[in-house]
Amino acid sequence: MYLPDVELHEPRSLAQASALLSEHGASARVLAGGTDVLVDLKTARTRAAHLVSIQEIEELRGVHPWDGGIRIGAGTTINELIASPRVRDGFPPIVEAARQMAAPQVRALATVGGNLASAVPCADLPPILLVLGASVEIFSGEQRKTLPLDAFFTGPRRTVLAPRDLLTAVRVPQMGPGFGAAYARFALREGNAIAVASVAASLRIKEKNIIQEARIALGAVAPVPLLARQAANLLVDRPAEADAFDAAAMLAMRAASPISDIRGSAGFRREIVGVLARRALNTAHVRAKETLR
Numbered sequence: 001m002y003l004p005d006v007e008l009h010e011p012r013s014l015a016q017a018s019a020l021l022s023e024h025g026a027s028a029r030v031l032a033g034g035t036d037v038l039v040d041l042k043t044a045r046t047r048a049a050h051l052v053s054i055q056e057i058e059e060l061r062g063v064h065p066w067d068g069g070i071r072i073g074a075g076t077t078i079n080e081l082i083a084s085p086r087v088r089d090g091f092p093p094i095v096e097a098a099r100q101m102a103a104p105q106v107r108a109l110a111t112v113g114g115n116l117a118s119a120v121p122c123a124d125l126p127p128i129l130l131v132l133g134a135s136v137e138i139f140s141g142e143q144r145k146t147l148p149l150d151a152f153f154t155g156p157r158r159t160v161l162a163p164r165d166l167l168t169a170v171r172v173p174q175m176g177p178g179f180g181a182a183y184a185r186f187a188l189r190e191g192n193a194i195a196v197a198s199v200a201a202s203l204r205i206k207e208k209n210i211i212q213e214a215r216i217a218l219g220a221v222a223p224v225p226l227l228a229r230q231a232a233n234l235l236v237d238r239p240a241e242a243d244a245f246d247a248a249a250m251l252a253m254r255a256a257s258p259i260s261d262i263r264g265s266a267g268f269r270r271e272i273v274g275v276l277a278r279r280a281l282n283t284a285h286v287r288a289k290e291t292l293r
């Protein structure tokens with residue numbers, strides 16, 4: 001497995017990167033950490049004559065405050081995300097998901113933007129970011145736009161990004177009192193194994209333990225990371241307790257449309273979704289209650 005001949009471009013601004021992507025069209029790919037795209041080039045899953053590296057674009061790095069929440073630059077590595085005090089203190093469920101990704105060596109290169117833009121259904125960050133109500137920033141030539149993360153994925157390995165577009169950041173709103181979230185995943189081993197199934201859940205509870213707001217997201221069991229809306233809606237205005245979580249977990253299982261592969265059958269994956277949904281909801285509930293103490 002050798003890397004084919006490619007020309008490497010190292011622009012220093014978004015405008016230069018976007019211009020290069022426009023110039024080379026279908027023969028160009030964005031290179032962030034390279035942990036997906038270089039493997040894909042070596043195995044001929046994808047072809048490219050030009051790689052436009054975004055590693056030198058300062059604007060894409062780091063975690064910054066944004067409107068009470070945070071703005072995570074697309075070029076932030078997973079290890080930088082885990083080490084960020086802003087994420088660790090304000091958004092621990094993101095760290096929980098990021099720590100389960102790959103292994104430290106891969107996380108040193110892999111970026112947040114790459115994890116989303118690769119649009120692999122089993123990626124670990126999309127489910128937790130979906131239940132946190134994240135949105136994405138896109139740079140398209142001279143234009144910038146923002147859209148909900150839920151509208152970003154269009155199919156396996158496909159997103160709304162046009163060839164010259166760059167994902168620049170992820171915005172995560174403030175969680176606030178009464179809010180808790182959790183990520184639960186099942187993989188065949190702990191390190192360097194992609195998820196067989198994953199579930200993220202978030203709850204906002206008000207007085208008397210009543211659920212005000214709920215989200216449940218599924219990974220690795222549908223063509224895209226998926227919000228299980230019916231399952232989450234069932235929880236709203238109900239007491240946060242085991243019966244409600246069981247009922248929501250059943251609906252989450254129904255929302256899944258898994259495939260069978262070497263990691264597990266479709267039936268097994270669906271069962272696992274039920275187990276993980278209960279686990280994620282219970283943990284999210286405990287965390288939500290802690291914020292009200």
Ligand SMILES: Cc1cc2nc3c(=O)[nH]c(=O)nc-3n(C[C@H](O)[C@H](O)[C@H](O)COP(=O)(O)OP(=O)(O)OC[C@H]3O[C@@H](n4cnc5c(N)ncnc54)[C@H](O)[C@@H]3O)c2cc1C
Nearest residue numbers: 030032033034035036037102110111113114115123124167
């Ligand atoms: C051994 C190994 C284990 C792994 N385990 C896991 C795991 O457990 N969980 C998991 O989720 N992933 C895993 N991965 C996959 C991978 O590490 C992650 O998806 C990673 O976050 C990709 O980021 P990157 O910066 O390396 O992306 P790259 O490989 O550089 O890019 C990925 C894709 O996104 C595009 N892209 C990247 N950044 C942008 C941008 N800002 N704008 C537009 N397009 C962009 C690229 O063109 C390419 O198509 C693993 C990979 C390896 C090699």
